[in-house]
Amino acid sequence: MTSGKDPNRPSILGGPTIVLVEPQLGENIGACARAMLNCGLTELRLVRPRDGWPNEKAQAAASGADLVLDGVRLFDSTADAVADLEVVFATTVRTRGMIQEFVTPRLAAERMRAHYAAGHKVGVLFGPERTGLVNDDLTLAETLITVPLNPSFSSLNLAQAVLLIGYEWFQTGDVPPAELLHTGQTRPATKAELVNFFEHVEGALDRTGFFTSPEKRPSMVRTLRNAFERMRMTEQEVRTFHGVIAALTGKRKGDP
Structure with missing residues (x-):
């Protein structure tokens, strides 16, 4: 597919922070950056990338999504990466016996949009390519996102997962935000x-x-x-x- 960059068209930027926990390949990070910018997302955080950072392979795979890669922030732990966020979603294929709320990407995107419109700092966690997020990472999120796909073949690669969530987020752009719980003079805890x-x-x-x-x-x-x-x-x-x-x-x- 050819480049979709068009300097004559306005950019639609802004949205939740994307956090990749222990991503394994630079190419995957670059592909995620490309998927993010497709959907107007620009803030990418990395937790202990296996092959280090910066990564030349990520630059090549990003296909010009330099705006995302230039702003990457590195963290030593998932808790540090989400410390300043007030609302966190986490993606997972398996329930892992967790007693948490599970929603589809579409419903998650609607909730993200409402929180974002209210001025809350929102983030989405994605786990390593081979294993996904561990339970201790999942407990940092209020809500888990699971994608209803073919039960016998439901795995997505990292960039696909980011693009799917990003796409649903982008589609909510013209939807009025849903009502949120009024918190008075306080705010959601970070x-x-x-x-x-x-x-x-x-x-x-x-x-x-x-x-x-x-x-x-x-x-x-x-x-x-x-x-x-x-x-x-x-x-x-x-x-x-x-x-x-x-x-x-x-x-x-x-x-x-």
């Missing part, structure tokens, strides 16, 4: 604020002996984090829960 709260809760539970089995602790932690993620807490609610945990684990009034 992922950094939520992770800090999770660690506060888990530390308190460790001190009280809640986790009686070291082997079961990781799955119990994921269950707790998923439950709090589904609440979609605001920054004010997170601060309130910090106070609740401190009150439950600290000294009570009248204690010596």
Whole structure:
């Protein structure tokens, strides 16, 4: 397919941040950048790319999507990559036993558009080509995206997945945003604020002996984090829960 660049046509840019976790090939990163710019998406973050960054093969595969590649940001962990985001979706083929909400790309795009229109920072996580996202990465998202395809052959390559989500996002451009929960004078909590709260809760539970089995602790932690993620807490609610945990684990009034 020939280049679709046309300097005489206006660019339609802006949208959710795309986060590729441990992408394996530079060519795949470049193809994702191309798919992103097709759909007006420009912010790409990479978590521990296997072949390092920058990558010449990515430049070649991007077919001129330099606007995306020039702005790539690198991160050491998925949590760091989404720390400043307020709403995160994650793509997965398998449910992996997670108790989270699963939506189609179309419904996810409508929700992204509504959040974006409200000024919220939105991101979408994509996992490594061979394995997909691990459970600990999935717990950083409120909502999981799964694509209804042929059950006997449902795998997509990384760029296909990015293009599919990006296309659905782009198609919502003329759709009025759906209503969002009114949060008053506060805002949705960022992922950094939520992770800090999770660690506060888990530390308190460790001190009280809640986790009686070291082997079961990781799955119990994921269950707790998923439950709090589904609440979609605001920054004010997170601060309130910090106070609740401190009150439950600290000294009570009248204690010596």
